[in-house]
Amino acid sequence: xxxxxxxxxxxxxxxxxxxxxxxxxxxxxxxxxxxxxxxxxxxxxxxxxxxxxxxxxxxxxxxxxxxxxxxxxxxxxxxxxxxxxxxxxxxxxxxxxxxxxxxxxxxxxxxxxxxxxxxxxxxxxxxxxxxxxxxxxxxxxxxxxxxxxxxxxxxxxxxxxxxxxxxxxxxxxxxxxxxxxxxxxxxxxxxxxxxxxxxxxxxxxxxxxxxxxxxxxxxxxxxxxxxxxxxxxxxxxxxxxx
Numbered sequence: 001x002x003x004x005x006x007x008x009x010x011x012x013x014x015x016x017x018x019x020x021x022x023x024x025x026x027x028x029x030x031x032x033x034x035x036x037x038x039x040x041x042x043x044x045x046x047x048x049x050x051x052x053x054x055x056x057x058x059x060x061x062x063x064x065x066x067x068x069x070x071x072x073x074x075x076x077x078x079x080x081x082x083x084x085x086x087x088x089x090x091x092x093x094x095x096x097x098x099x100x101x102x103x104x105x106x107x108x109x110x111x112x113x114x115x116x117x118x119x120x121x122x123x124x125x126x127x128x129x130x131x132x133x134x135x136x137x138x139x140x141x142x143x144x145x146x147x148x149x150x151x152x153x154x155x156x157x158x159x160x161x162x163x164x165x166x167x168x169x170x171x172x173x174x175x176x177x178x179x180x181x182x183x184x185x186x187x188x189x190x191x192x193x194x195x196x197x198x199x200x201x202x203x204x205x206x207x208x209x210x211x212x213x214x215x216x217x218x219x220x221x222x223x224x225x226x227x228x229x230x231x232x233x234x235x236x237x238x239x240x241x242x
Contacts, residue, residue, distance in 0.1 A: 004198075007036045011046075012202045015053050017229060019210020021222065022164035023146040023171065024229050025050055031236045044182045045195045047175050053203050054172040061165035066158055070166050073125075073156065077132035078139075078149060078170065085140020101138050102237030105147040109231035112151075116224055128152045139174065146171075147233045150226065160222045164214065 010032045018025035029046045030039070058065065131152035139145025153167055182188050217225065 003036050007033050007042075008199060008202060010036070011049065011199050012206050014046075015049065015203055015206035016209045016213070018050075018168075018171075019053060019057065019207050020213040021150075021160075021226050021229060022167035023150045024233065025053070026171075026175075027146055027233050027236060031239075040187075041191070041195070044179070044187050044192050045199065047178050047182070048192070048196050049199060049203055050171060050175045051179065052200070053207055054168045054175065056207060058165060058168050058172055061161060061168075064161045064165040065169055066156075066162050066166045069156055069158070070169060073128060074132055074149070074153065074166070074170065077129040078136040078145075081133040081136020081138075082140045082145070082174070083136070085137040085145075087140075099238060101134075101148075102234050102239075104134075105151075105234030105237060106231060107234075108151055109147075109227045109234055112227045113224065113231065116220065116227070128155060131155075147230050147237075150230060154223070154226060160214070160219060 011029050014025045014028035014032075017028060026046055029049075030042065033042050033046070131148050135145035135148030135152065137145070138148055149170060150167060153163055158166060179188075214222075
């Protein structure tokens, strides 16, 4: 009972974070939650819970989605990295590569937090493509591509509403693909459905809290929160693979 309650608090924090800034739910819920529940049971539930939260916010803010940026800039590089990561996951995964991802994300986040009062410099096309490719690769290898995608998208000059809505489209699509693969692989069962329904009310609470926080903070505070979560995500990647 206490373990389930602790996991519920982790899930609430994870999805409140995603509702506020547009990413972070999976990496927070899986990394911390894996200490409470077996990962093979937790993973399909976390992925399934992502869909109602992402889907409801994408529908609500569908007019804020930067569809042209998503289609022309984000999707091609991210998809190429994702396919490459999935295709090579059996022999490319290594602790050193994961550590490299964690170090890079942590350094980027720390640097951006130090420069939070400086105007954002627009990213060059090649720079954005490189980080989106890394994000897709990390997603395919470790299901941890969010930090790279969030950083690259933040450099594209979107306001916070468009930033969140556009990122959530990415997670809606990739988590739908993952859930389909779980279904085809026989990883969805009655227990998965029961656990999904058990934690589903937390998504409504996290959505409400995240929306309140998203609209309450200033643009500067939003970016502080974004890079604060990025720093935590980078440190989590390091802790997972040290």
